[in-house]
Amino acid sequence: MAQRLRLKRISVSLRVFNILVAGWLASFTNIGFYQHLSSFSSFSGLTQYSFIFVTFLILSGFYFFILQILSWQHSAKVLATVLIILTGFSSYFVNQLGVNINTDQIQNVVQTDVHEAVDLLSIPFLLWLIKTIVLPLALLCYLKIEPTKNIKHLFLDKLISLMVALFIIGLGLFSFYSQYAPIFRENRELKAQISPLNILSSSWSYAHKNVKTQNLPLISYGEDAHQISYAIQQPAKIMVLVVGETARAQNFSLNGYPKMTNPELSQLDIVNFSQASSCGTQTSVSVPCMFSGMPRKNYDQALAAHREGLLDIAQRAGYQVTWIDNNSGCKGTCERIKNYISPKDQSAYQKWCSNGECQDEVLLAALNDYLKSMDLKKLKQNQLIVLHQMGSHGPAYYKRYPHDFKKFLPACETNNIQNCDHNSLINTYDNTILYTDHIVASAIHVLQQTGVPTGLIYLSDHGESTGESGLYLHGTPYFMAPKEQTHVPFLFWTSQQWPEHQKIQHCLSLQKDHAVSQDNLFPTLLGLLDIQTKVLNPQLNLLAQCRGSI
Incomplete structure (x- = not known):
């Protein structure tokens, strides 16, 4: 034979x-x-x-x-x-x-x-x-x-x-x-x-x-960063930045989407920017870009890889910076900060995990535990905490939310999304947005209970295509990317105890329908943290109209 x-x-x-x-x-x-x-x-x-x-x-x-x-x-x-x-x-x-x-x-x-x-x-x-x-x-x-x-x-x-x-x-x-x-x-x-x-x-x-770019020396950035004098005399603050994953703005009911995908956030006193755009169409570009201090049009990925960024500057100015991750890492942006927490690798959080993947409530649990580890009544050091979501990461959208959030039916319960009918695919994606709404709103409720000045910013890294024009997922070159991949949700919240809360809320509300982008995050967040440095671009600082150039 x-x-x-x-x-x-x-x-x-x-x-x-x-x-x-x-x-x-x-x-x-x-x-x-x-x-x-x-x-x-x-x-x-x-x-x-x-x-x-x-x-x-x-x-x-x-x-x-x-x-x-x-x-x-x-x-x-x-x-x-x-x-x-x-x-x-x-x-x-x-x-x-x-x-x-x-x-x-x-x-x-x-x-x-x-x-x-x-x-x-x-x-x-x-x-x-x-x-x-x-x-x-x-x-x-x-x-x-x-x-x-x-x-x-x-x-x-x-x-x-x-x-x-x-x-x-x-x-x-x-x-x-x-x-x-x-x-x-x-x-x-x-x-x-x-x-x-x-x-x-x-x-x-x-x-x-x-x-x-390998083995290039680290370039210092914002070496003059410091907290402005009057801020040092104020009570310590806690700011949470939620970095979303693959959420597109057009599926947020906050932006007029007909399905109620934001039932919890819509009940909170937030400022929602309806016309926000991303720096890139994938995490490996957008996340380093939004923390780099470089506008999208001038973004140099090679430079960003070996230059200090937003988190380094905040840490230099005296903030305790913590990155809590439920994704595939921080893409180099948190390499030099002291606290990196990956709850999905810790046995205490395995109730939210299965086969090595965790739903985003693991971030809430880790945030709660981290805040409990502090003596909030005697809190001396300002805190900047980043929560990195799994969010709406595809193509297995059906894995991104628990059964209680399977509201929109029928759902596409497969990662072979191109073979699902468009209605069921959109329903599944909308369920991920509904769950993100719960995660962000819950994080705000956690902060409200601390009794100290707190704030939260939510900004997704990029959007997602779900079959429009035959495109799925993301990563399309930016110059030809559809709006589904570049139009992202962006929102602010501060507690009543936050300094100049009413003035900030009012000022940002006046800009909520303006065209903004991830370019605004770097100067606006540092401004909100009362951090001053020459590298901030006041023209991109959304707070400049509130308190003058910061």
């Missing part, structure tokens, strides 16, 4: 082998790219099909050209295996979820944790991998590459085939140059949809950027 199986193996030359692999890499695994390219063209009918076919030939010729250079007798199958695996993974997210594979997405992969990665697994995902990885690799095993006895003939064959590949690529580009030139000039994101080119080029860019 084994002998019969060996006889069935097909012998092919290295050139033919590379043609087959190149054709596979450029095939239906790039259907999403071909569909988008077609939508940007001015063709229709047979001409449109010809345009896509020529594009397939160009892409096949490109991959064949690369394979002919890199593939040799003993390395061809190894290289083909790697490329097929990368193509299978990247093509799923591009074709099924509309996610562009760029440098920021590679950074997301590197910075994610095991539980977030597991949430991406689904039956359709596994079936896709079987279809695009397992089956082609099985076929690969039955191909035998013929050994080349004459090295001169091999080099000559490679040279001729490279010239043919270049000719095909050139002829194809020339045939439709009038279409390719404007399409790719105006839609540079298309290259992020070509597998496996997208994952290879983005990984290289990410690695190159990391090498450049």
